[in-house]
Amino acid sequence: MVSRSPRPTCTRHRVEVDGGPVQYWCPNGHGLTAADLDNEFHPAPALQEAGA
Numbered sequence: 001m002v003s004r005s006p007r008p009t010c011t012r013h014r015v016e017v018d019g020g021p022v023q024y025w026c027p028n029g030h031g032l033t034a035a036d037l038d039n040e041f042h043p044a045p046a047l048q049e050a051g052a
């Protein structure tokens with residue numbers, strides 16, 4: 001058994017999401033799929049959404 005797996009976090013808000021394992025919900029009010037989640041810990045914000 002896994003002792004303590006880190007919860008997935010919203011890639012946009014960097015907060016823990018609820019639900020799973022396929023559909024997750026961000027506390028900010030939007031849904032995410034497993035592919036949208038950031039399961040890895042990034043020590044530095046390497047990637048940022050640069051829109052314009």
Ligand SMILES: [Zn+2]
Nearest residue numbers: 010013026028
């Ligand atoms: Zn979010």
